Amino acid sequence: MKIDWTRNETLVALVIAAFCLAAAIADPGFLSIATLTDLLRGGIVLGIFAVAALIVLISGGIDVSFTAIAAFTMYVTAMVLNAALPWLPWWAALGFGMAIGACLGAINGVLIAGFGLPTLIVTLGTLSIFRGFMLTFIGQKQITTLPPGMREFGRMMLVRGENADGSFYSLHGAFAVTVLVIILTWAILHRTMLGRQIFAIGGSVESARRIGIKVRGVQFFVYVYVGILAGLAGVIHASMARVANPFDLVGLELSVIAAVVLGGARLAGGHGTLTGTVLGVALIVLVRNSLIVLGIPSTWQSVAIGILILIGTGLPAWQAKRAAARSA
Amino acid sequence: MADALVTLDGVTKTYSGITALDSVGFTIAAGEAVCLAGENGSGKSTLIKILAGVEQPDRGRITFGGTQQGALNPRLSAEAGIKVIFQDFSLFPNLTVAENIAFSAEIGAGARLVHKARVQDTARRTLARIGVDIPLGAAVETLSVAHKQLVAICRALATEARLIIMDEPTTALTEREVRVLLDIIRRLKADGVAVLFVSHKLAEVLEVCEKVVVLRNGQKVAEGPAHDFDAASLTRHMTGRDVAATPPTPLPASAPELMRVQGLHKDGAFADVSFTLRAGEVLGVSGLLGSGRTALAKALFGLVAPERGTITLDGKSIALGNPLAAAEAGIGYVPEDRLTEGLFLTQSILQNISIGRLGAHAGASGVLNLAGLIDEARDWLKRLSVKAPDPDAPVRSLSGGNQQRVVLARWMARSPRVLVLNGPSVGVDVGSKSEIHGIIAQLAAQGLGVIVISDDLPEVLATCHRILVMKAGKLVDDLPTGQVSETDLAHRLAS
Structure with missing residues (x-):
């Protein structure tokens, strides 16, 4: 197969490979199952967020409120389940979170699809409102005793084992949820007309309207779906951390969008792949978790991520521009 | 004359106080090509949007095949077989040729899932119908303007098309591409599809048209069989005056x-x-x-x-x-x-x-x-x-x-x-x-x-x-x- 150098996916994959090589040279212990499971664990919540951000970018919008939806959902779910529904099993707890997320996503949906307001402005607003509302009216204290359903989910492991040096490794059950989310989203985007309509709207809203796509309905779905995924990610985050800290998560949104853009999604809409998104998340998690292995202080993380974004998105754009100049 | 496929009667539309269309009425018969001529700002685009169901007229009646229509929307118009090929083609640059061609057909069929084989088949069939060959898997953004237009025509044909409206179809085409287009129009007319050309570049399309309608400042100022019009008379109707080409006044020999x-x-x-x-x-x-x-x-x-x-x-x-x-x-x-x-x-x-x-x-x-x-x-x-x-x-x-x-x-x-x-x-x-x-x-x-x-x-x-x-x-x-x-x-x- 011919390698397409103008694709972001290729570049990101190469950078990941180079990074792993450098890390393996600096620390031979890097190439271990423990590192892998750490990375996979780090990608669980980020991965779900990234899928949510991807689908919005494809539709031609941008959503920065998903972290606030996640934090809100996580906190309210923990609180409500503790107070009123402690008997809910883990899967129902996840479902509860998804329902709250859907409601919050629907608020974005009404403002964007219903009133036709710009997506960035709406979600910047709701980011602030959801977070502020939770901290003001619901609570600021960490919930350290999670409801039994969430505790049960937090203990669920797919794989568990012991390394040669006696340390333990494990892969959390939530990883399976992320994989399911990716598969489901792939199926929606590529196997349903709804998904193709999301691409179509991202390609040209006006054209979509003209051939009779119900643009508002599709947009509404997108923001509700993002809400559902964010709610799910929030509950998973709290379950894995075994605490619902209302100050968590918010602030991650730009890193997540960066990961998706790094993977080749265009801010202008209409373009983006799940493969690219997964690679983008992998790279960001790798940088977050492993920069320290290379002897680079962790404060350099954000600088490194910034450089990666500039190179990762700038290089293909520059190449495309050169190709266009040559053909003109 | 055959039964009217589309009848417009007294269609009026105003935008923030400016009258874009003032009581315009004419008919289009099946298999007929009509040239709607007018300068920029004469109301042509508004008329297209009204037929396409994108805009609602303030007053007036629109009849499709003898049935009077209420408030139109893009889907109703499309179901009635009215297909508009906008000047910008309204394609999806990020999607493939096949998907672009079949998209509205799939929506019209109420499909919920992607039927890849059917999409490919629809695209192949419509491309064959107009006798052109464009790679089905190519992204539309990589095509030439002429090919994009052909894709847009195919999309219109992918579902039951009775009237194809083409907005400024020839502006971006070379002379040879215009020939190809006119041949395709002749094929469509033979199939009983009506065509409405909307243009201010006219000489090129007159030869395939039966009828000409001229708009000026939102009003219909002329209507008649195409052979009664030529480039000069069209220009006169469109502008309301004779546009004569006068050579420039000579330059004084002393000009420095x-x-x-x-x-x-x-x-x-x-x-x-x-x-x-x-x-x-x-x-x-x-x-x-x-x-x-x-x-x-x-x-x-x-x-x-x-x-x-x-x-x-x-x-x-x-x-x-x-x-x-x-x-x-x-x-x-x-x-x-x-x-x-x-x-x-x-x-x-x-x-x-x-x-x-x-x-x-x-x-x-x-x-x-x-x-x-x-x-x-x-x-x-x-x-x-x-x-x-x-x-x-x-x-x-x-x-x-x-x-x-x-x-x-x-x-x-x-x-x-x-x-x-x-x-x-x-x-x-x-x-x-x-x-x-x-x-x-x-x-x-x-x-x-x-x-x-x-x-x-x-x-x-x-x-x-x-x-x-x-x-x-x-x-x-x-x-x-x-x-x-x-x-x-x-x-x-x-x-």
Whole structure:
């Protein structure tokens, strides 16, 4: 197969490979199952967020409120389940979170699809409102005793084992949820007309309207779906951390969008792949978790991520521009 | 006549107080091709949008196949078999050819899942129906304009199409591509599909049309069988006056030399270009696409940096490859593609005109004299008769001819010595075109030197005193307008 150098996916994959090589040279212990499971664990919540951000970018919008939806959902779910529904099993707890997320996503949906307001402005607003509302009216204290359903989910492991040096490794059950989310989203985007309509709207809203796509309905779905995924990610985050800290998560949104853009999604809409998104998340998690292995202080993380974004998105754009100049 | 497929009766539409359509009515029969002619702003686009269900008329009746329609929406129109191919084609650049062709058919069929085989099959079938071959898997953004149009036609045919409306179908096509298109139209008519051409470029499509309807200022001003119309009568109906091509008034022999270009050379674009321009002279530079005319035009204004040569204005040499220096010296440049190179589309008309004058209206303190700036811009709007409902509206809202006038107004406000106009009437309707030619003559009469770069031969012949023919980067002929005919000129360009 011919390698397409103008694709972001290729570049990101190469950078990941180079990074792993450098890390393996600096620390031979890097190439271990423990590192892998750490990375996979780090990608669980980020991965779900990234899928949510991807689908919005494809539709031609941008959503920065998903972290606030996640934090809100996580906190309210923990609180409500503790107070009123402690008997809910883990899967129902996840479902509860998804329902709250859907409601919050629907608020974005009404403002964007219903009133036709710009997506960035709406979600910047709701980011602030959801977070502020939770901290003001619901609570600021960490919930350290999670409801039994969430505790049960937090203990669920797919794989568990012991390394040669006696340390333990494990892969959390939530990883399976992320994989399911990716598969489901792939199926929606590529196997349903709804998904193709999301691409179509991202390609040209006006054209979509003209051939009779119900643009508002599709947009509404997108923001509700993002809400559902964010709610799910929030509950998973709290379950894995075994605490619902209302100050968590918010602030991650730009890193997540960066990961998706790094993977080749265009801010202008209409373009983006799940493969690219997964690679983008992998790279960001790798940088977050492993920069320290290379002897680079962790404060350099954000600088490194910034450089990666500039190179990762700038290089293909520059190449495309050169190709266009040559053909003109 | 066969039963009417579509009947419009008394259709009226107003936008914020401006009447776009005023009681328009006509019929289209099955298998008939109708040419709807009108200048920019005559209401053509509004009529298309109403038929497509994108806009609702304020008053009037629309009947499809004998059934009167209530409020239309795009889906209802599409179900009735009314398919619009917009000027921009309304395709999805990010999707493949096959998906673009089959998209509306799939939506119409109420599909929830992607049926890949069916999509490919629909695309292959419709492409075969019009007898063209385009790779199904290619992304539409990578196609040529002509191919994009064919994809749009295929999309219209992918579902039951009874009337295909084509908005400005020929503007972006070469002559050969137009032939292909007309053949396809003939095939469709033979199949009983009606076609409504909406255009201000008419001669090309008249031969396949049965009927002509002319709109002017939102009203129907003429209707009749196509063979009763020719290019001249259409122009008269569209503009409401005779647009005669008058050659420019001759240049006085005493006119002083204004600009001199010597030995201008740019590798791969143009070589050893020398000419002079006198005050009050309109100089045409004509050449085919790829002859280097655009590169030369840009070089005169410093947008392209030549390797060698000199440009002098009033005996003073101008730095090459520096647009600011060129503007400072009194050269103005109106680009060919005013939309991407010449205008700030989303900003107001006034801002667009005044942008070049910010420096002149900034006092010693650096604070802008806004009132003076705006007054001046308003004055230019009036002098170049820009038809604008609201000078604070974005330039995007203007028609092509008016946009071109805004670009001109901006340069005029700077009182330049030499104006380089690259394709001054590309995408402008007949009436505006003759007005722009009038403006060019006026400017020259005021002593400006004007360089018109164009491959529109009638335009060059109507406006210029002298024509330089450019071929493969070189100026090969220097002809006084009076001594050359259009066929002769066409021959010199092409040979």
